[in-house]
Amino acid sequence: MLELRGVSKFFDGLPAVRQLDFTVRRGEIVGIIGPNGAGKTTMISLISGSLPLSSGQIRYRGQDISHLAPHRRAYLGIARTFQVTQPFKGLSVRENVMIGSLFGRRGLNQAAAREAADAVLERVGLAAKAHFRADQLTVADRKRLELARALAMEPELLLLDEVMAGLTRTEVEQAIALIRSIHASGVTVLVIEHVMQAITGLSQRIMVLHQGTKIVEGPPEEVLTDQRVIEAYLGERYARQHQARQGPTTPVPERERKEE
Secondary structure (H helix, E strand, O other): OEEEEEEEEEEOOEEEEEEEEEEEOOOOEEEEEOOOOOOHHHHHHHHHOOOOOOEEEEEEOOEEOOOOOHHHHHHHOEEEOOOOOOOOOOOEHHHHHHHHHHOOOOOOOHHHHHHHHHHHHHHHOOHHHOOOEHHHOOHHHHHHHHHHHHHOOOOOEEEEEOOOOOOOHHHHHHHHHHHHHHHHOOOEEEEEOOOHHHHHHHOOEEEEEEOOEEEEEEOHHHHOOOHHHHHHHHOHHHHHHHHOOOOOOOOOOOOOOOOO
């Protein structure tokens, strides 16, 4: 479904992503992990078109989309969420989701967009708050709204950028169940997360980025016990917990995590 060939992105001569080769097959849930500044969000922005490539090629369903505008990629079936939620604060929850329907793949009229938005809000558990203003929502509900707006575009490929950051364990479990149901409906999912409970609970395959470069890729059990991943990101404490099979936990960072 998605193929990155030699993809690079430079900012003022400094590489954020370097010569990245990566593929996503239809029907997968692929997890992306790595330390802050590794290039994860930059990679999502390159795929969605909100950042231009410095070099390389991106292909979606066999088509070269390297230079397509973001809205053209959306029409093809690519939708994303943002690490920092970006609702239209003066609009209601319903109106925010309607925007996804109005400007998504089908380009619905207002009446049809409202109906589609209400269906999506029911799906993500926000139906009772459809009339709320977006800036009245809790952090967890803003995350749900961000996801709902992307789903309203009816994507075939959904790019999730830390939709579980700041959530409680119970909220994380609810989000995992929701993403599984989205995947079960036929949507291919690429998910960036620091919450290891989510990565291990969702991903069929994991890629690890470090300083803009892929250092390892494979099944979760292999990746999370790879010494390169432990040294670059997870730390020995998490590795010991994982190997002891104490259950999925959130890694304890060496330094305070900041938004990428």
